[in-house]
Amino acid sequence: MKARELVDRYNKGFRDFSEIDLSGENLSGAGLTAIDLNNADLSSTNLSASTLNEANLYGAKLHTAVLYRASLSDANLCEADLNGASLIKADLHGASLERTNLKYADLTGANLNAASLVNSDLTGANLSCVSLVGANLEGANLTEAFLKGANLDGAKLNGVNLKGANLSGASFSETNLSHANLSESDLSHANLYAANLSDALLSKADLSGANLSGANLNDANLQDADLNGAFLIDTQLGRANLEGSNLSKSNCYKANFKGAFLLRTHFNGTNLNGTDFANATLQVIEDDTGNHPEYAAD
Numbered sequence: 162m163k164a165r166e167l168v169d170r171y172n173k174g175f176r177d178f179s180e181i182d183l184s185g186e187n188l189s190g191a192g193l194t195a196i197d198l199n200n201a202d203l204s205s206t207n208l209s210a211s212t213l214n215e216a217n218l219y220g221a222k223l224h225t226a227v228l229y230r231a232s233l234s235d236a237n238l239c240e241a242d243l244n245g246a247s248l249i250k251a252d253l254h255g256a257s258l259e260r261t262n263l264k265y266a267d268l269t270g271a272n273l274n275a276a277s278l279v280n281s282d283l284t285g286a287n288l289s290c291v292s293l294v295g296a297n298l299e300g301a302n303l304t305e306a307f308l309k310g311a312n313l314d315g316a317k318l319n320g321v322n323l324k325g326a327n328l329s330g331a332s333f334s335e336t337n338l339s340h341a342n343l344s345e346s347d348l349s350h351a352n353l354y355a356a357n358l359s360d361a362l363l364s365k366a367d368l369s370g371a372n373l374s375g376a377n378l379n380d381a382n383l384q385d386a387d388l389n390g391a392f393l394i395d396t397q398l399g400r401a402n403l404e405g406s407n408l409s410k411s412n413c414y415k416a417n418f419k420g421a422f423l424l425r426t427h428f429n430g431t432n433l434n435g436t437d438f439a440n441a442t443l444q445v446i447e448d449d450t451g452n453h454p455e456y457a458a459d
Contacts, residue, residue: 221238348363385405
């Protein structure tokens with residue numbers, strides 16, 4: 162079907178266009194609210210600035226489609242194929258993207274507030290400056306995704322795979338990241354205030370300059386992580402594994418390290434006032450002058 166025919170039929174009141182082939186067509190700027198395009202072929206279709214609010218795109222083929230500034234609020238995109246699609250500055254708030262293929266898609270600056278991306282595949286996707294406030298990403302795969310400057314405050318990210326992802330400067334305030342895989346990820350200068358990172362995997366992660374104050378890192382694995390200059394005020398690190406990690410120049414005021422594993426952990430220039438090391442396993446690391454850094458709180 163050609164784009165013009167679809168628009169003409171839509172304007173006459175037709176809504177069911179399931180399984181049609183619109184691949185490569187130009188539907189930029191089209192108003193198609195509540196249209197049914199389930200299992201349709203829209204691969205490489207130009208949908209820039211189109212209005213698809215409340216549309217049914219379940220199982221649709223949208224790989225390499227262009228949806229720049231498209232409006233897809235409350236749309237159903239479950240199990241759709243958006244591999245390599247361009248969704249720059251698209252509005253997807255409240256949309257359903259469960260089990261959706263978003264591999265290598267470009268979502269720069271997109272609005273995904275309150276969207277559901279449960280079990281979606283975002284491997285290598287560009288999510289820089291995206292807003293995911295209150296979104297549900299449980300079970301999603303974000304391996305090597307780019308989320309620099311993204312806002313994920315209050316999002317559900319428990320159990321997600323963010324291994325090797327770029328999350329520098331991103332905001333995760335009060336976000337649930339329990340059991341998440343953040344190993345080798347870049348979280349430098351990220352805001353993780355009061356985030357739940359219990360049982361999270363953060364080995365070799367870059368958390369330099371990050372704000373982890375009030376966060377829950379109980380039972381987390383931070384082996385060889387870089388926390389240089391990080392803020393860990395009132396942070397819970399009970400039973401956490403910090404072997405070989407760098408906490409130099411960090412602020413650990415009133416942090417809880419009860420039962421933590423701190424072998425070869427660096428505390429040079431760290432604020433440890435009010436810190437609790439009860440039952441922790443400690444090993445002193447000498448600084449560059451050959452002196453032992455201070456461990457004990459005043």
